[in-house]
Amino acid sequence: MNTETATRSETTAPASERTHSYAAPAIEPVLELNGRPLERSDEILTPEALQFILELHHRFARARHERLADRQRRSFEIGNGRDPKFRDDTKHIREDSSWKVAPPAPGLEDRRVEITGPTDPKMTINAMNSGARVWLADQEDATSPTWENVIGGQLSLYDAIRGQLEYTSAEGKQYRVTAERTPTIVMRPRGWHMVEKNMRFTDSNGQSCAASGSLVDFGLYVFHNAKQLIENGQGPYFYLAKIESSEEAKLWDDVFTFTESYLGLERGTIRATVLIETIPAAFEMEEILYVLRDHMAGLNAGRWDYIFSIIKYYRGRGARFVLPDRSEVTMSVPFMRAYTELLVKTAHKRGAHAIGGMSAFIPNRRDPEVTRRAEEKVRADKQREANDGFDGTWVAHPDLIPVAQSVFDATLGERPNQVDRQRDDVEVTAEQLLDVRIGRAITEAGVRENVSIGVRYIESWIRGIGAAAIDNLMEDAATAEISRSQIWQWIHQDQSTDSGVRITREWVAGILAETIAGFDRFEGDRYDDAAELFTEVALGEAFPTFLTLPAYTKHLVDL
Template identity: 55%
Template sequence: MTEPTATSPVLDLPEGVEVTGELKPGYEEILSRQALELIATLHRELEPRRQERLAARAEVVRAVSDGADLDFLPETAHIREDDSWRVGEHAPGLVDRRVEMTGPTDRKMTINAMNSGARVWLADQEDANTPMWANVVEGPLNLRDAIAGTISFTSPEGKEYALSTTDQAQLPTIVMRPRGWHLDEKHITVDGQRTSGGLVDFALSMCASAQLQIDAGKGPYFYLPKMEHHLEARIWNDAFNIAQDALGIPRGTIRATCLIETYPAAFQMEEILYELKEHSAGLNAGRWDYLFSIIKTYRTRGEDFVLPDRNAVTMTAPMMRAYTELLVRTCHKRGAHAIGGMAAFIPSKDEEINAAAFDKVRGDKQREANDGFDGSWVAHPGMVETCLEVFDAVLGDKPNQVDNTRADVDVSAADLLAVKNTPGEVTEEGLRGNIEVGIRYLAVWLTGRGAVGINNLMEDAATAEISRSQVWQWIHNGVTLADTGETVTRELVQRLMDEVVAELPGDAADYREATGLFAEMALSEDYADFLTVPAYEAMP
């Protein structure tokens, strides 16, 4: 453990547990003996299964590379065909979810999100955050203070931030998103092994806030990211039961909404709901990571699975319509909420840009509400009212539209796999855009910030993942740019990278590490499953 200073706390460590991150005053309240014991229990019970499932992911990619296609699982057909089962009743604070605000868990953002007027706040310890040690510990600390009504913040400029009310019934319900199964936590080890980043986030949140949330009339709720198989959901369900038993909380108190943001998970939506049983709260259409996963899974399968420019892929593309309609149908068939995707636009000082952005957000949310979604995401408090107005017009006095079972929907595996029917072209403009956004995002990510405003969009890690993955795929499939006629090669990408970095604001040295990391991911012969894994190792 880091040597304590005169003011740093000393932790009460369980046997076999080590903490190597810097300890600041107040950290001991989150890194409590109870929390560290829960982390140790979860690690010892579940780590072998986590590793097994991560290895199984690689097998799926190998099978696809050899010519197999994703499909609905024959061994779980009985779950899909059994019309009798439902998820648990909607939990307190999760009945009406018509607008959900997303954002990282820093202190200022926590206050702004709680004052946003949204029904739910996705408090993000994942893609809109970074796993910098301070964020890992201070995120749960900020959430605890928000639930307790004691949170405040003064900016370096002297501006003060505080909750508009301490009545939790009037504030958004907090739903925390932990890290995915693929990410480790290098600052907390158990028996000499790194722990699961997601289980660390979960355990710290549970021990700091679960009882406070229950006392406030709500509960400990979570968004579960990047799962690729229903057996990964089973591990989470077991983690929930272990934690509830350890803390003396009735089983079923925890609720989880799962992001369907990987290609394999789209074929296992019902099974994922089923595995979480009474802990299920619904599914979310994580559109940006879904596109990243399509590229990752089918990256070697030729032009039938090459997507056009990232900004050209809309939710009206046939494969995306199949994905979202199946999600709504699946959720409502089982009594669960279906939550729509992110509106990444952020308000601008340019009135023309602002008007166009609000029109796009309104149209996007109208499509979702009319398709049967029960709510949707926005990335900025300024977009909450627009989303709310759209869903109010469709829902009226109803808290949701789970009773709209969308029995008209019949989606096949072929519909989900119809990538080649996506309209759009691959252009130099799109290639440059991927390079710019990827490098600019990474430069900020490495400093500890995971939500970055770029070109009037709030970008998170999914953007960087799509950007570098498209570049890799275009190179390895010899794609021809529609606007210049050039073939995408490593040499072309390197030249464009040099040109893009030269035009970025600030000094080129500010982007050196980010440029090197982007080049490593986009230009290498082998494809890295996640950009954030090597980036985490590069992070202090």
């Protein structure tokens, strides 16, 4: 893989002579493009787009590193007994009843059913034809960030927004967008922690680092599509993942404000829905709404990452913070009820949408009984959300849209949302948010399920597939994180199963070996690599903050 160097003044050269590094005059920062050329990648990686990516890094890379350092400090403090709390220094924001977020942007007034999924051409077309009100176009947990997926996803979105996306499968089946009404696109870039190693940024002090996955995903999408989206009657809208504080949200707000100025957009054109999927963020929901108020669209209850966050932050805090089998940590357990009810109350208090999360159950068109059970569980889940005051919800499969929509249609009727429903009956304390006592057991079946799902998902992710149907559940990076982090915590907190078997590293390693031996192998599978990585992130002494970080470095980058 070759890396060439050029200054900004050279970017007007013919495409055949153009090189792949861009430097702004006088300040000397450089963005190097190391990724190999792909079909049509020059349509996305234009000199002008790369210059914009460079400008984003020049202005915001340092602040991003500072926010990530804050995370490390916060993790150390919680791990050593200092629980998160509602902040004293921002109490004035919470007590000021006068402020509201911006009114809904075009295409975001009615969000009763949102479909989620990766951005490859087939899934993009399926989402656009799905009948959902909104599509979460996911470059994050449902996408394995291979270079092909990063650039290919941008191309899919570019074509879909311009009504020119078509796809023919290897079997010759043709896909095209046929729906009269397509969903509003809300794109989810990678979280602040993820890097894009196919680009490298060197600042004016000569300090070099991999580019930010967040800024690359956001920057390429907004640069190419903002004005076309506005012309289409909507706008550049984003889901923001893994936010842990109002300072992290403020960084995004600064990025949005700069981008609007750079691209000549009116302030507030860019809108964001923030996933509340970390325990620190649950204590700062009003502050997050406040700092993003001119760009705010809503809050989303990111349930799977939220459970993972609880485990991650409290993994070393003793047996009372140990959760039982993954299947027992439902939305009805007390700490999850407290979190979701607080989210609805907080969002509606400030005029923002509250969007529910995704039930992992999915239908199986070849098995009517599996489909019946999935629809039953999803219907109950969505009924709970609608009753609690959520304005919309997520589904992961087009066949579940009628189920979810029937529930929200019955609740909303002709209203686009129920933001005017205030949850004054809800009072949630810090103790309730942190009360993870469930009273259920860890079983050997639960251990084996975590190992099996964790390894199979990692194997899929290494091969470039970020959303995988496993045992009739839709698994993504967040659910895999729960599986591996529970194993790690159970081992390090000296837990035993309900049958009295002590959960040790050696015992789980034996289960892992049995699991791998039982798989049907196929040419090109990555089970051996997946088992090695699972051993590192679940059975190792250290706890990687995200399994995707070592997985990305070891298996997706060829530099």
